[in-house]
Amino acid sequence: MRFLTPMAVFIASGAVAEGFDRPIPQAQSATAEFWFGLASLALIAALVAVHKIVARR
Numbered sequence: 001m002r003f004l005t006p007m008a009v010f011i012a013s014g015a016v017a018e019g020f021d022r023p024i025p026q027a028q029s030a031t032a033e034f035w036f037g038l039a040s041l042a043l044i045a046a047l048v049a050v051h052k053i054v055a056r057r
Helices: 004-016 030-056
Strands: none
């Protein structure tokens, strides 16, 4: 009986839990947009380099 009492309280506490609030996404900063742009250009440059290496074969 000692085991069931805390378990009943634990189960009952789920019924009064508050609902889930979705997080609101934050806007990107100018620094984040700069680094994303730089990474995009680096990826494109790497893809062009790989294309040229593979095209020679």
